[in-house]
Amino acid sequence: MAKAKPRICEICGAEIRGQGHTVKIEGAELLVCSRCYQKYGKKKPGTWSPMPTGRQPRRTYEPKPRPKPAPRTQKPLYTEDIVEDYSERVREAIQKSGLSYEELSHKVGLSTNLLKRIAHGEYMPTIEEAKKLERYFKITLIERVEKSVQEKVAIPKDYEPTLGDVANIKIRKKKKK
Template sequence: MGKAKPRYCEVCGAPIRGSGHRIRIEGAEVLVCNRCYEKYGGKKPGTFSIMPTGRQPTRRTYSRPARPRPAPKPRTERPLYTEEIVEDYAEKVYRAIQRSGKSYEELSHEIGLSMNDLRAIAHGHREPTIKEAKKLERYFKIKLIETSGEEVLEKRSIPKDYEPTLGDIANIKIKKRKKK
């Protein structure tokens, strides 16, 4: 007999070790991992509900005085093209640094990136953000961003056998029942 297919939590998507737990959420019976069971299993039925808010739940670890938020800028229409970092970005940045004849320290001050960021990008340990790439492009006069019009490139590939979990689609909110 073949190995049993691993089962995944229907809320967070984590592989379930052991038999998992069946709990009721909004009248539906779902299979959950130990962590989600601890989070939602001990609640009385109907004390939490799934709200598709599309926001990540906020995790508060410590409280700090609220900072006044700057007024939101009016949103401008997004252009119909995507900006992507070129594949050989590391090589281009590294060569430009060599050509400049300056130390990482000097360059970090002049470009406005930390030495660690600069080194990580030049050695290909991480891709620069669009903002960082623009600073590097301006400074070294090299091309690091390619724009492709109209076609929106798919950013993340999803494996064929992927099944979305409840947690992917909805955010679970725990509602306190109002005492009447």
């Protein structure tokens, strides 16, 4: 006589001793051991977990509140530029002050050499340097240049490009490279 193949619980994998029990879980009939039958045999449908661990989860997941994104700031519609006659304005302001380049360099916060070069028109100051000179001498060296805003052309949703439109796009891409 051949020995009967041992039956295995379809939930925990243990060898079933005795007859075993049939349990219906989520529409499937499973052959289970006595221990699994006690755990899952009398539960309501839909409440059974396929991975019985016998312990509670350590912690629950609580999503962190996401920080609100910073509001988008629009780019200014102007740029700052140094006036064309900056050297004349700085030279006149230095002469009116009656101070030497060394004394002014300490008060303004720029080097003596740099002040001389700006006054003689050999060096155009940066915006920061021009602001220092404006604050000290109370003159205007920076002007705002307005940018012209071009509105984006709206393309209708039902628009289908023609062969000519596609060819123009490809030509423009080649010129950029």
